[in-house]
Amino acid sequence: MLEHPLELLGDVAVASLGDVLLLLLSTGGLALLAPSWLLLSLPTALHNALSAYGVQHDLVHHYHLGTLTGLFVAAAIGAGRLRSLTRLRQLPVYALVSVAAIVAVGVGLSVHNAVTRSIPRQAAAIELALxxxxxxxxxxxxxxxxxxxxxxxxxxxxxxxxxxxxxxxxxxxxxxxxxxxxxxxxxxxxxxxxxxxxxxxxxxxxxxxxxxxxxxxxxxxxxxxxxxxxxxxxxx
Known part of the structure; x- marks a missing residue:
């Protein structure tokens, strides 16, 4: 870590930066209106980013729940500050929230439908093998x-x-x-x-x-x- 800091930063960015940005997008950008509250997400985000255990970089698993909790606390605080912005500054926030909602619903439905269809087949195969x-x-x-x-x-x-x-x-x-x-x-x-x-x-x-x-x-x-x-x- 200390001998090759630039290489470490590159590895961290490749493994975790995309996931963190997706989590931030899921708040519709509201978390950015409360930047100090984003610190709640920092310990878990750093722990996952620096981990050598590859599964901790995958959003499919539970390891990012701490990060997500901190982001949505910040988003809740940010939502309360939205009214203090001028209408012109509110527009990009509303646009980002709309995009996040559309992505969340679309991806959520596709994942839910795929898993729902596969579970009965998987369960049948498992029981037959066992x-x-x-x-x-x-x-x-x-x-x-x-x-x-x-x-x-x-x-x-x-x-x-x-x-x-x-x-x-x-x-x-x-x-x-x-x-x-x-x-x-x-x-x-x-x-x-x-x-x-x-x-x-x-x-x-x-x-x-x-x-x-x-x-x-x-x-x-x-x-x-x-x-x-x-x-x-x-x-x-």
Missing amino acids: ERIPREASVAATWSLMAHLSHRVEVYSLPEPFLSAEWGTSLTTVELAERAEHVRFVVYRDIDVLPSGGYSPPEDLGTVKRLLRRLGFVEVERVGNVHVLERLGNGR
């Missing part, structure tokens, strides 16, 4: 599949128990290794990502898959993008 796993079997799965497996006695969130995760359980390395020996099934989807745990985030799923192959796991079921792996040979 039928391969006996109810008493120990399972490790990616986070998007945990809700379908949470009723089981022993279930782990990948990459645990095979690799430790930064926001995983409180189990020690030794305890994780002991539990990993008894995991019989692993389930993941191609589109899933894993929490960082000492390996490169862009390659984390591939890293775990290579490790699982070395441990004797083979794919026994695939439905759509849902993969079911079983440990064969030693009966664990």
Whole structure:
């Protein structure tokens, strides 16, 4: 960071500047009328921008909620100051608010419709794939599949128990290794990502898959993008 400040600024701009501008646009520019209140967004925005965890730069996930909250607090204060502007200065603000509203409604409807259509197909594929796993079997799965497996006695969130995760359980390395020996099934989807745990985030799923192959796991079921792996040979 200190050795290459210009390179750092360039990386931050590429990864996060566009997202921050989109969030600012979502307030219709009203947040700019209360600039001091924008400081509420600064800690979360900086934390996300400087993070090496790629998911924190993606608006799809929850990491920008703190930034968004600060922006809309500033927007609320800014809306109260709108009347103090002359009519000429109010016009661009109203125009920006209108654009933001149109974009929000249009994008929101398209995303909602796409997700609504895909959820039944995804759920059906997941349930069909999970039928391969006996109810008493120990399972490790990616986070998007945990809700379908949470009723089981022993279930782990990948990459645990095979690799430790930064926001995983409180189990020690030794305890994780002991539990990993008894995991019989692993389930993941191609589109899933894993929490960082000492390996490169862009390659984390591939890293775990290579490790699982070395441990004797083979794919026994695939439905759509849902993969079911079983440990064969030693009966664990």
